[in-house]
Amino acid sequence: MAQNKKTEFPENIQRMASFTKLLSHPARIAILEVLAKKQTCVCGEIVEILPLAQSTVSQHLKELKEGGLVKGEVEGTTSCYCIHWENLSQAYHEFTEHIEFIQKFKIKDGSCCE
Numbered sequence: 001m002a003q004n005k006k007t008e009f010p011e012n013i014q015r016m017a018s019f020t021k022l023l024s025h026p027a028r029i030a031i032l033e034v035l036a037k038k039q040t041c042v043c044g045e046i047v048e049i050l051p052l053a054q055s056t057v058s059q060h061l062k063e064l065k066e067g068g069l070v071k072g073e074v075e076g077t078t079s080c081y082c083i084h085w086e087n088l089s090q091a092y093h094e095f096t097e098h099i100e101f102i103q104k105f106k107i108k109d110g111s112c113c114e
Contacts, residue, residue, distance in 0.1 A: 016098055019091040022067040027052055027060045032069065035083045043080040 006014060023029055027050070034046050046057050061081055064070035069088050072081040 012094060012098075015091070016094060018067060019069075019095060022064060022069055025060065027056065028064055031057065031060055031064065032083060032088075035070065035081060041080040041082040043075070043078045046081075 006017070009017075030050055031046055034049050035042055038045070046052075046061075047054050050057065052060075058079075061070060061072065061079075065072050065081070069084055069091070070081050071084045072079055074080075
């Protein structure tokens with residue numbers, strides 16, 4: 001059986017991989033946009049706004065919550081969600097730091113693969 005090698009990478013790289021995986025589906029990006037625009041907790045309105053089934057929205061919200069980008073709580077039969085701004089800001093900061101680090105090594109006169 002193949003061994004999972006993810007844990008052999010530094011923790012900051014593992015976090016970046018998790019963050020970018022969370023943003024790798026257009027539905028999750030759209031859900032984050034809806035939550036950001038509402039500027040308050042959203043309870044069930046996402047299905048009315050996006051062309052997605054309730055079960056699909058629920059699955060993506062679950063992944064966003066498990067990944068720490070969204071907070072949510074159950075109120076009776078309704079689940080309400082909002083962006084976890086502190087975690088999103090931290091992930092954004094780490095992401096931009098990684099990109100800036102990688103760009104330091106950019107070949108000034110073009111790419112070696114051109």
